[in-house]
Amino acid sequence: MTDTTQELIQTELSLGAHNYKPLDVMLTRGEGVYLWDTDGNQYLDCLSAYSAVNQGHCHPKILKAMVEQAGKLTLTSRAFRNDQLALFYEEIAALTGSHKVLPMNSGAEAVESAIKAVRKWGYEVKGVPANQAEVIVARNNFHGRTLMIVGFSTDPVARGGFGPFAPGFKVVEHGDIGAFEAAVTPNTVGFLIEPIQGEAGVIIPPEGYFKRVRELCTEHNITLILDEIQTGLGRTGKLLAEEHEGIEADVTLVGKALSGGFYPVSAVLSNTEVLGVLRPGEHGSTFGGNPLACAVARVALKVLVEEGMVENAAEQGGYFMAGLSDIRSNAVKEIRGRGLMLAVELHPGAGGARRYCQALKERGILCKDTHEHSIRIAPPLVITRTQVDWALERFGTVLTEMG
Numbered sequence: 277m278t279d280t281t282q283e284l285i286q287t288e289l290s291l292g293a294h295n296y297k298p299l300d301v302m303l304t305r306g307e308g309v310y311l312w313d314t315d316g317n318q319y320l321d322c323l324s325a326y327s328a329v330n331q332g333h334c335h336p337k338i339l340k341a342m343v344e345q346a347g348k349l350t351l352t353s354r355a356f357r358n359d360q361l362a363l364f365y366e367e368i369a370a371l372t373g374s375h376k377v378l379p380m381n382s383g384a385e386a387v388e389s390a391i392k393a394v395r396k397w398g399y400e401v402k403g404v405p406a407n408q409a410e411v412i413v414a415r416n417n418f419h420g421r422t423l424m425i426v427g428f429s430t431d432p433v434a435r436g437g438f439g440p441f442a443p444g445f446k447v448v449e450h451g452d453i454g455a456f457e458a459a460v461t462p463n464t465v466g467f468l469i470e471p472i473q474g475e476a477g478v479i480i481p482p483e484g485y486f487k488r489v490r491e492l493c494t495e496h497n498i499t500l501i502l503d504e505i506q507t508g509l510g511r512t513g514k515l516l517a518e519e520h521e522g523i524e525a526d527v528t529l530v531g532k533a534l535s536g537g538f539y540p541v542s543a544v545l546s547n548t549e550v551l552g553v554l555r556p557g558e559h560g561s562t563f564g565g566n567p568l569a570c571a572v573a574r575v576a577l578k579v580l581v582e583e584g585m586v587e588n589a590a591e592q593g594g595y596f597m598a599g600l601s602d603i604r605s606n607a608v609k610e611i612r613g614r615g616l617m618l619a620v621e622l623h624p625g626a627g628g629a630r631r632y633c634q635a636l637k638e639r640g641i642l643c644k645d646t647h648e649h650s651i652r653i654a655p656p657l658v659i660t661r662t663q664v665d666w667a668l669e670r671f672g673t674v675l676t677e678m679g
């Protein structure tokens with residue numbers, strides 16, 4: 277590492293809030309599945325900025341659209357109209373089969389916005405008494421970092437020291453249909469859940485769970501809100517992870533890859549009258565739905581579909597997972613995943629996932645350790661078979677040598 281890089285790290289440490297503990301790799305350039313650090317080392321990106329870069333780094337078509345739009349018009353606020361918003365609505369609605377769209381910026385904002393709308397829907401449409409609305413969430417959820425959201429997190433690190441929290445949430449076990457059913461009351465307005473829990477370490481619920489959730493939500497007039505901010509837009513080998521379950525959410529949240537990593541863009545997509553309850557002045561965002569965001573999101577969706585990234589995620593994901601499962605190592609407890617959303621869970625005695633991520637980094641692969649014992653693997657969806665083979669060789673070496 278050069279002296280300049282060391283200095284940059286020191287500056288980060290002295291001036292920045294220490295709310296992250298990154299691997300010490302100083303990245304300066306990205307293209308497709310690859311990243312380069314300030315020393316000129318090349319890495320295969322196996323995190324994709326938590327799935328925000330599904331389309332690959334600096335996708336040329338997204339870049340072009342962004343630069344073009346940035347030279348024309350970037351922000352008007354929603355006080356006026358802009359000529360990109362309607363086109364964004366049309367294209368995302370057609371692609372996802374949604375009836376209404378609410379554009380926001382970060383994922384957490386999409387989650388907050390959905391809960392606001394669902395509560396209001398509960399009072400105005402479902403007839404829940406004022407201020408009694410309940411939203412059910414799953415244990416080990418991750419929906420973002422704002423105060424309302426960390427209030428219903430079950431992670432002591434995420435919520436500790438940040439109270440008091442907003443009331444109106446109930447936590448149930450993820451994947452336990454009986455627990456969900458038992459938590460339902462006449463005041464339940466929504467069930468907010470990730471189809472596959474990402475931050476929790478790629479946790480897939482039992483077969484048939486979501487079918488039954490869907491039935492119960494319909495039966496009790498509960499809005500099913502699927503947080504697809506990480507699982508959506510091709511990551512699991514389908515455009516939306518709900519397709520694996522053969523269900524449709526009432527409200528779907530997307531973000532992250534909605535811009536291909538260029539710009540924060542998120543959206544609440546709704547199939548029911550939920551978003552219809554919002555009237556002028558009741559909700560908004562200065563940047564939400566701005567022309568630059570819309571132009572970037574439109575092309576980010578377009579390349580995802582046109583360039584076959586969703587199908588590629590299914591194909592390479594299956595191949596990657598089979599390859600990981602073939603690695604014989606005492607360190608490995610389980611391989612989990614769907615599409616290109618993969619995790620290697622290590623035995624508690626293996627010494628923690630972080631040192632494996634360090635070793636992978638030395639061999640040119642950037643991965644993220646999650647919850648101590650899991651290595652998360654989520655490369656851009658443009659990864660090729662040859663690149664997967666290259667990665668598997670290195671995973672094999674690291675897992676067997678260290679295991």
Ligand SMILES: *Cc1c(COP(=O)(O)O)cnc(C)c1O
Pocket residue numbers: 326381382383384385387418419420421470474475503504505506507531532
């Ligand atoms: C990343 C993520 C969020 C939060 O998105 P931000 O843009 O970081 O606010 C919410 N839900 C899920 C499932 C996520 O993975």
